[in-house]
Amino acid sequence: xxxxxxxxxxxxxxxxxxxxxxxxxxxxxxxxxxxxxxxxxxxxxxxxxxxxxxxxxxxxxxxxxxxxxxxxxxxxxxxxxxxxxxxxxxxxxxxxxxxxxxxxxxxxxxxxxxxxxxxxxxxxxxxxxxxxxxxxxxxxxxxxxxxxxxxxxxxxxxxxxxxxxxxxxxxxxxxxxxxxxxxxxxxxxxxxxxxxxxxxxxxxxxxxxxxxxxxxxxxxxxxxxxxxxxxxxxxxxxxxxxxxxxxxxxxxxxxxxxxxxxxxxxxxxxxxxxxxxxxxxxxxxxxx
Amino acid sequence: xxxxxxxxxxxxxxxxxxxxxxxxxxxxxxxxxxxxxxxxxxxxxxxxxxxxxxxxxxxxxxxxxxxxxxxxxxxxxxxxxxxxxxxxxxxxxxxxxxxxxxxxxxxxxxxxxxxxxxxxxxxxxxxxxxxxxxxxxxxxxxxxxxxxxxxxxxxxxxxxxxxxxxxxxxxxxxxxxxxxxxxxx
Ligand SMILES: Cc1cc2nc3c(=O)[nH]c(=O)nc-3n(C[C@H](O)[C@H](O)[C@H](O)COP(=O)(O)OP(=O)(O)OC[C@H]3O[C@@H](n4cnc5c(N)ncnc54)[C@H](O)[C@@H]3O)c2cc1C
Numbered sequence: 001x002x003x004x005x006x007x008x009x010x011x012x013x014x015x016x017x018x019x020x021x022x023x024x025x026x027x028x029x030x031x032x033x034x035x036x037x038x039x040x041x042x043x044x045x046x047x048x049x050x051x052x053x054x055x056x057x058x059x060x061x062x063x064x065x066x067x068x069x070x071x072x073x074x075x076x077x078x079x080x081x082x083x084x085x086x087x088x089x090x091x092x093x094x095x096x097x098x099x100x101x102x103x104x105x106x107x108x109x110x111x112x113x114x115x116x117x118x119x120x121x122x123x124x125x126x127x128x129x130x131x132x133x134x135x136x137x138x139x140x141x142x143x144x145x146x147x148x149x150x151x152x153x154x155x156x157x158x159x160x161x162x163x164x165x166x167x168x169x170x171x172x173x174x175x176x177x178x179x180x181x182x183x184x185x186x187x188x189x190x191x192x193x194x195x196x197x198x199x200x201x202x203x204x205x206x207x208x209x210x211x212x213x214x215x216x217x218x219x220x221x222x223x224x225x226x227x228x229x230x231x232x233x234x235x236x237x238x239x240x241x242x243x244x245x246x247x248x249x250x251x252x253x254x255x256x257x258x259x260x261x262x263x264x265x266x267x268x269x270x271x272x273x274x275x276x277x278x279x280x281x282x283x284x285x286x287x288x
Numbered sequence: 289x290x291x292x293x294x295x296x297x298x299x300x301x302x303x304x305x306x307x308x309x310x311x312x313x314x315x316x317x318x319x320x321x322x323x324x325x326x327x328x329x330x331x332x333x334x335x336x337x338x339x340x341x342x343x344x345x346x347x348x349x350x351x352x353x354x355x356x357x358x359x360x361x362x363x364x365x366x367x368x369x370x371x372x373x374x375x376x377x378x379x380x381x382x383x384x385x386x387x388x389x390x391x392x393x394x395x396x397x398x399x400x401x402x403x404x405x406x407x408x409x410x411x412x413x414x415x416x417x418x419x420x421x422x423x424x425x426x427x428x429x430x431x432x433x434x435x436x437x438x439x440x441x442x443x444x445x446x447x448x449x450x451x452x453x454x455x456x457x458x459x460x461x462x463x464x465x466x467x468x469x470x471x472x473x
Contacts, residue, residue, distance in 0.1 A: 008307030038349045103420025108343040
């Protein structure tokens with residue numbers, strides 16, 4: 001399986017990349033780590049006229065302290081995200097979820113920005129971005145704009161990026177005082193989530209003040225479990241209160257059925273995994 | 289065509305490639321590095337694993353053009369000049385960590401990558417570390433054993449001066465042709 005022919009450009013700055021993308025027109029595709037795009041090229045599900053490889057744009061790699069947030073360059077690989085001391089300190093949820101993605105080889109190539117731009121509903125990063133309320137910095141011919149995670153994911157494999165735009169970096173709020181956890185259910189032979197839950201919870205003594213919960217693979221985009229969030233706000237941090245809140249995890253979701261799970265089973269998984277994720281994030285002991 | 293320059297198993301190669309060429313095809317078909325095999329061709333099985341810049345990658349899912357300027361190490365570059373096997377190769381041989389052998393080049397490269405980051409893994413960490421590599425003969429027990437044996441040998445070797453098998457990639461090693469070396473100079 002060999003990709004169809006394409007022109008290839010390797011810009012060395014964001015400006016050059018944006019210009020190359022504009023010049024190449026609608027059929028151009030940006031290449032980050034290639035761990036989704038190259039399989040699609042090989043199967044000829046994607047047949048771009050030009051491939052613009054961001055691998056040479058060194059400004060888009062690495063993590064920067066940005067005050068209340070960390071700015072993670074879109075071209076930072078999964079492996080570098082996991083190793084980064086600032087991410088480990090301020091965004092442990094990102095580290096925990098990234099460690100579950102694929103395998104070592106894919107994590108050496110795959111990038112943080114590519115994972116988000118791809119907008120795969122089964123991808124782990126999109127729901128983490130939603131739970132942490134990340135901000136996406138995007139550049140196009142018209143200049144820069146910032147899009148919050150809640151508006152970035154539009155549909156299956158469709159983001160707010162227009163074809164002439166590049167995701168440059170993503171700002172991850174530091175959230176001091178919040179507990180976080182990613183709970184994922186997958187088959188052993190495949191790292192892809194059947195369902196995943198990203199939870200961020202702020203506790204004040206025996207009460208849950210606020211919870212942000214996002215679900216992986218429960219519809220065409222990652223989705224916030226608003227019903228659970230509502231039920232948890234101000235609730236006592238007990239196993240009972242959590243169990244009744246978590247029962248609302250599938251409200252407003254639209255999971256599909258496939259070879260791995262029926263939609264009913266996904267709905268059930270969402271409630272169980274939400275309970276586990278919030279319990280771990282908020283430090284609520286569970287007895288089962 | 290894209291002009292690329294790679295260092296493969298210590299030897300530099302400058303070539304013009306069609307941008308759609310996958311690294312594994314460039315290695316096998318243009319550079320004769322047939323020790324690296326194509327398995328599933330869908331990024332799942334890891335048989336085509338090589339090290340790029342010292343890190344394991346599936347070479348069926350990297351464009352040769354993306355690898356421009358990088359150092360690549362394949363299974364053919366592991367043995368010493370005198371033919372002495374790398375500790376991971378030796379351990380796979382000793383523990384019979386293969387049945388049909390098709391996954392072996394990728395398994396060995398993935399294990400080399402894992403042990404460079406975690407020289408003293410638990411059995412679970414070995415399994416987790418090799419999750420990107422499939423053995424359809426399901427010979428995993430002996431593979432885990434071999435990786436643990438190699439890890440022990442490599443830990444014992446560390447304080448001593450490095451032997452030929454673990455030298456950084458320099459000069460000429462492996463099975464590169466004299467002509468290729470000529471080009472490299
Ligand atoms: C074997 C295997 C197992 C996997 N398991 C998992 C898993 O468990 N969980 C999971 O979440 N994912 C998994 N993945 C998917 C993997 O995480 C994605 O392939 C990867 O994250 C995509 O990032 P990339 O840098 O490789 O992007 P690419 O493949 O290069 O690009 C993906 C898409 O995003 C676009 N794009 C990339 N970067 C930008 C940018 N900066 N600006 C604009 N557009 C951009 C590209 O044009 C393309 O359309 C797996 C993949 C494989 C091969």
